[in-house]
Amino acid sequence: QTGSAPNHPSDSEDDEYITNVSIGTPAQVLPLDFDTGSSDLWVFSSETPSSSARGHTIYTPSKSSTSKKVSGASWSITYGDNSSSSGDVYTDTVSIGGFSVTGQAVESATKVSSQFVQDTSNSGLVGLALDSGNTVKPTKQKTWFSNASSHLASPVFTADLNHQADGSYNFGFIDTSLASGPITYVPISTGNGFWEFTSSSYAIGGGSSKKHSTDGIADTGTTLLLLDDTIVDAYYNQVQSAQYDDSQEGYTFDCSEDLPSFSFAVGSSTITVPGSLINFAPVDGNTCFGGLQSDDGIGISIFGDVAIKAALVVFDLGNKRLGWAQK
Numbered sequence: 001q002t003g004s005a006p007n008h009p010s011d012s013e014d015d016e017y018i019t020n021v022s023i024g025t026p027a028q029v030l031p032l033d034f035d036t037g038s039s040d041l042w043v044f045s046s047e048t049p050s051s052s053a054r055g056h057t058i059y060t061p062s063k064s065s066t067s068k069k070v071s072g073a074s075w076s077i078t079y080g081d082n083s084s085s086s087g088d089v090y091t092d093t094v095s096i097g098g099f100s101v102t103g104q105a106v107e108s109a110t111k112v113s114s115q116f117v118q119d120t121s122n123s124g125l126v127g128l129a130l131d132s133g134n135t136v137k138p139t140k141q142k143t144w145f146s147n148a149s150s151h152l153a154s155p156v157f158t159a160d161l162n163h164q165a166d167g168s169y170n171f172g173f174i175d176t177s178l179a180s181g182p183i184t185y186v187p188i189s190t191g192n193g194f195w196e197f198t199s200s201s202y203a204i205g206g207g208s209s210k211k212h213s214t215d216g217i218a219d220t221g222t223t224l225l226l227l228d229d230t231i232v233d234a235y236y237n238q239v240q241s242a243q244y245d246d247s248q249e250g251y252t253f254d255c256s257e258d259l260p261s262f263s264f265a266v267g268s269s270t271i272t273v274p275g276s277l278i279n280f281a282p283v284d285g286n287t288c289f290g291g292l293q294s295d296d297g298i299g300i301s302i303f304g305d306v307a308i309k310a311a312l313v314v315f316d317l318g319n320k321r322l323g324w325a326q327k
């Protein structure tokens, strides 16, 4: 068995990627943000204050004949941008790309922070990181992919994200035709609950490869590519008009600049992010914001959508490894 669901950018900046998900009986379809950097499936619901839920599609468990409340369960999560949400827990049938999981924990939001209220592109998140990162108390719940994996043809899923175009999340199979190059696999370390791997070097434009060990995560829920200051400073050193803009909290440059590419090692191969993807978005007039920014020394780097857009990424739970193929 397999599943295949299309995704699309939420806005003109590729800020996030949205996939429709069916929950309950009869199906309630919600646009959700698939996030390989977290492990909770949570939704705006009939329990979310109506002032917060305005503009969002909601899940109403009482209208689903297959919903069950998980008594005494609660959840609470804070994300890297300090957005947050919390609530209680149901189980219900959740179908993605034609593949159904029964008894999936669906976390219902009774509180959401302002970033979520304002972001009417999504009605919640589907966490696709490892089960250990789930926040439900007193009993952790499994992710949709974890529940699905034993029934899928193969315990893998792939992310294909594109700039201002549709992409896909495929479950149980790898469509290698989505990539232009071979898939290179690297082992993941599972201790932090992420799809975490180590990249041994990087290169800027056509420059020489620089040895630099990066401990990072493959995170579809993060918009940008967030790396160590050493790498980020070296990159923008190659961009004539670049400067660090305190108000924007990141590097900006003249939109007309022809940005160098950025390459990072994956095992003995490299993935190259074209400069066009690093020219992320205009901030005003002809000043643009970079898609490569600092990880603010949080102790881990984040290969977010800007990096993932350059590749087909394989999340292989069976072999505890991550695969990257150039697109």
Ligand SMILES: Cc1c(C=O)c(-c2nnc3c4c(C[n+]5cc6c(C)n(C)c(C)c6c(Cl)n5)n(C)c(C)c4cnn23)c(C)n1C
Pocket: 010, 015, 016, 033, 037, 079, 080, 081, 082, 083, 119, 121, 221, 222, 223, 224, 298, 302
């Ligand atoms: C350590 C870390 C992050 C790790 O994850 C991170 C980050 N980066 N994108 C996102 C997130 C997103 C993606 N996202 C980013 C957006 C931006 C930059 N803008 C202007 C809009 C309108 C966005 C939307 Cl709708 N969606 N979402 C939906 C959530 C819950 C995020 C949480 N954190 N996050 C930041 C900014 N930092 C510092």
